[in-house]
Amino acid sequence: MAIVNLQNVTYKYPLTDSPALQNINLQVNEGEFVAIIGPNGAGKSTLCYTLAGFVPHFFKGELTGTVEVAGGESHNSSLSEWVLNVGLAFQNPFNQISGAKYTVFEELAFGLENIGIPRQEMKARVEEAMKLTGISDLADRSPYSLSGGQQQRVALTSILVMQPKVLVLDEPTSQMDPIGTREVFGVIRKMAQRGMTVILAEHKVEWIAQFADRVIALKDGQILLDDIPSEVLTSPILPANGFGISRYTSIARKAQEMGLWNKDRLPITLDQAVEGFFNEGRK
Amino acid sequence: MNIEIKDLHFTYPTGLEALRGISLSIEPGEQVAIVGQNGAGKTTLVKHLNGLLQPTRGQVLIGDWDTTKYSVAKLASRVGYVFQNPDEQLFSKNVGAEVAFGPRNLGYNGDQAQALVKDALALTELSNKTETNPYDLSATWRKMVAIASIISMDTAIVIFDEPTTGQDAVNIARIANVIAELRKRGKTVITISHDIDFCAENFGRVIAMSQGKILLDGKTNDVLGQEEILTTTYVDPPQLTRLGKRLGFNKTVKNQEEFLAALKK
Numbered sequence: 001m002a003i004v005n006l007q008n009v010t011y012k013y014p015l016t017d018s019p020a021l022q023n024i025n026l027q028v029n030e031g032e033f034v035a036i037i038g039p040n041g042a043g044k045s046t047l048c049y050t051l052a053g054f055v056p057h058f059f060k061g062e063l064t065g066t067v068e069v070a071g072g073e074s075h076n077s078s079l080s081e082w083v084l085n086v087g088l089a090f091q092n093p094f095n096q097i098s099g100a101k102y103t104v105f106e107e108l109a110f111g112l113e114n115i116g117i118p119r120q121e122m123k124a125r126v127e128e129a130m131k132l133t134g135i136s137d138l139a140d141r142s143p144y145s146l147s148g149g150q151q152q153r154v155a156l157t158s159i160l161v162m163q164p165k166v167l168v169l170d171e172p173t174s175q176m177d178p179i180g181t182r183e184v185f186g187v188i189r190k191m192a193q194r195g196m197t198v199i200l201a202e203h204k205v206e207w208i209a210q211f212a213d214r215v216i217a218l219k220d221g222q223i224l225l226d227d228i229p230s231e232v233l234t235s236p237i238l239p240a241n242g243f244g245i246s247r248y249t250s251i252a253r254k255a256q257e258m259g260l261w262n263k264d265r266l267p268i269t270l271d272q273a274v275e276g277f278f279n280e281g282r283k
Numbered sequence: 284m285n286i287e288i289k290d291l292h293f294t295y296p297t298g299l300e301a302l303r304g305i306s307l308s309i310e311p312g313e314q315v316a317i318v319g320q321n322g323a324g325k326t327t328l329v330k331h332l333n334g335l336l337q338p339t340r341g342q343v344l345i346g347d348w349d350t351t352k353y354s355v356a357k358l359a360s361r362v363g364y365v366f367q368n369p370d371e372q373l374f375s376k377n378v379g380a381e382v383a384f385g386p387r388n389l390g391y392n393g394d395q396a397q398a399l400v401k402d403a404l405a406l407t408e409l410s411n412k413t414e415t416n417p418y419d420l421s422a423t424w425r426k427m428v429a430i431a432s433i434i435s436m437d438t439a440i441v442i443f444d445e446p447t448t449g450q451d452a453v454n455i456a457r458i459a460n461v462i463a464e465l466r467k468r469g470k471t472v473i474t475i476s477h478d479i480d481f482c483a484e485n486f487g488r489v490i491a492m493s494q495g496k497i498l499l500d501g502k503t504n505d506v507l508g509q510e511e512i513l514t515t516t517y518v519d520p521p522q523l524t525r526l527g528k529r530l531g532f533n534k535t536v537k538n539q540e541e542f543l544a545a546l547k548k
Contacts, residue, residue: 039451040423091449148367149321174449177320177477179517203451206522244452247480247522251539260546270522274529277546 003166003197004028004051009065011046011055020046022221024065028199030165033192035208035229036201038218039242044201045091047218048170051199052088053079070165084115087159091170091201093151096158097143104146104154105130105139111162129161133187148175156184166197173204185211205246209233209268217243234266248273255280284311284346284361284439284471286332291341293327301327303495305341311439312469314462316482316503319492320517325475328492329442332473333362345440360389363438367445369422369429378404378420378428379413385436396435403435406461423454430461441465443474447481459485483507483521483537491516508535 009024021043028034038044049055056063057079067074070085090096101107105126112122130136135153138146143154156172169188173181185207192198192213202208208215208229215232217225219241225232232238238245248267255261261280267273286309293302301324309315317325330336331343334355343350345361363385366372375381382403386396404410407427412420417428426446433441443462447455455478462485465472476482482489482503489506491499493516499506507513507520510528519525527536532545 039453040449041421147321171449175445177517178479178519180321203449242451242453244455247539248526251523251526251542254539254543255546258543260543270525270529273526277526277530 001030002027003030003070004199005066005068006050007066007068009050009063009067011050011064012062013046013059014061016061018221020221021050024221024223026216026223026226028166028197030197031192031195033189033198033211033213034200034216035212035214036199036216036218037203037205037208037232037238037243038201042218043221044218045170046221048088048168048199048201050074051166051168052086053077053082054088057082083111083162083164085164086166086168087162087164088168089152089156089159089170089172091174093148093155093175096155097151102142103140104135104143107143107154108158108161111158115162125161125163129157132160132190133157134183149173149177149180152176153180153184156187160187160191164196166199167191169198169200169202171201171203173202173207181207203244205233205244205268206248209246217241219243230265230268233268252276285309285344286440286471287342287344288328288331289342289344291328291331291343292339293324293331293336294339295327301495302331302339305495305497307490307497307500309471309473311471312466313488314466314472314486315474315488315490316486317473317475317490317492318477318479318482318513318516318518319498323492323516324495325492326444327495329364329444329473329475332358332440332442333364334358335364356388359385359436359438361438362440362442363433363436364442365430365433365444365446367448369417369425372429372432373417373425375417377414377416378409378431381417381428382409382413382431382435385432389436399435399437403431406434406464407431408457423450426450426454427457430458434461434465438470440471440473443472443476445476445478446474447476447478455481479507479518480521480523483524491518503537504535504541507537 006024006026009021010019011021012019036044053074098110108126109122133153152172152175173184188198189211212229215229216223217232234249246268252261252266263276267276288305288307291302291305294300319325334350337351373381383400386399407430409427409431417425446458462472487503489503498516507524510520523536523542536542536545
């Protein structure tokens with residue numbers, strides 16, 4: 001069942017002439033893990049803001065079409081109702097941290113305080129979420145004393161404690177080392193397996209290829225492609241439009257041109273590339 | 284201009300021992316990538332090169348200058364530093380003024396400064412944006428403004444802190460172009476990056492750091508081939524290196540060209 005349903009959504013920021021999103025139609029099923037890819041300026045963050053209700057409630061501007069999430073409609077809901085269903089982790093964690101709390105633990109409890117969760121439950125939820133994202137040792141630190149990668153984990157955790165039905169993530173690992181990235185993708189997948197719907201804007205296609213159920217390619221505010229990862233990430237439309245693709249895909253395409261790759265499908269993961277090139281060697 | 288680092292130790296006022304005995308030398312015109320997990324000491328190390336940090340113990344020489352004896356302002360004539368977040372660096376009302384600020388402060392006269400600015404803007408593909416306020420540009424272009432404002436200072440050494448973070452494929456290619464041009468001009472380029480594929484494709488030497496020490500230091504292929512050691516500092520070898528290894532290539536490959544050459548054998 002679709003938990004997210006966008007119909008003919010077009011949006012213009014205040015004081016701008018051209019729309020940041022144009023005629024977006026998007027349905028996402030409950031428990032699905034959907035990745036959004038696209039060059040800078042494609043509208044990825046704006047789409048995240050729209051799903052999270054920041055567009056139009058915070059950014060104002062002109063939104064047409066319908067945005068439905070978990071049965072509610074964005075135009076007819078307040079942001080305070082909306083956040084009970086949808087959580088957004090910002091691209092820049094610095095912009096998300098409240099500035100009102102002295103410790104990471106308090107920061108993580110901030111959202112729960114605001115929706116009136118009892119103290120004991122609040123503590124339990126914060127502790128559980130910290131364990132999940134591996135930041136228990138940061139509990140007593142100031143959110144501002146952390147590295148970029150650590151702040152991103154705190155930002156993600158502060159959304160997870162809210163237990164939203166739909167989790168929206170805007171490049172949540174951009175400041176992390178590769179192992180940090182792998183761990184966070186592991187956490188995100190675990191949340192999806194537990195039935196949380198995940199929508200992730202991300203440049204790191206190598207990880208999307210391994211983890212996402214579906215990929216949406218966005219450019220100039222429009223959806224170019226919407227399909228399973230192996231279809232979208234190997235499409236020639238991507239490199240022609242300035243999208244980043246995996247080195248596995250690009251090397252196989254190059255090899256294909258030279259007659260060194262004869263499989264129908266190009267690889268998107270290491271295992272697929274290994275398999276394809278091995279078959280080639282045996283011929 | 285040589286960089287000479289001798290037994291460098293640095294402890295933050297909090298007591299955190301961020302560098303524990305770093306020794307290395309970098310020849311003029313080398314392209315060096317520094318990799319390693321968050322907290323390995325990469326940024327702490329490069330902040331010693333332009334005097335933002337002073338050694339707790341040991342010595343850093345930029346050419347014949349000991350960094351403890353020259354101010355940050357003075358060192359800026361030899362070492363340019365492009366911050367990870369351009370917003371920490373930009374303050375002028377338009378791109379042209381931003382990029383002209385550095386050379387003016389280094390004492391170049393009007394004509395010289397203008398020539399440097401023009402060159403830096405051309406190299407970063409910003410020539411048509413000189414009148415724009417940097418904050419009216421996208422984050423991608425702000426990054427290019429930050430780079431241009433350092434390149435215009437024409438320093439012998441240029442440092443990039445995480446140049447590809449949050450950038451799309453088109454802009455990463457643009458940044459790679461800038462680095463290639465700096466190499467042609469004989470500049471020393473030092474980059475900190477988690478983007479190991481970018482490092483492999485654009486740098487001849489890789490230094491892997493872990494817990495304030497140097498773990499590996501050598502030619503890119505030699506370092507990136509040591510998967511087990513790299514894993515200890517949370518670095519995965521580049522995608523094509525990993526693929527080559529799985530396919531049983533007898534040599535470590537780092538880019539498409541090397542991969543295809545090995546494949547054909």
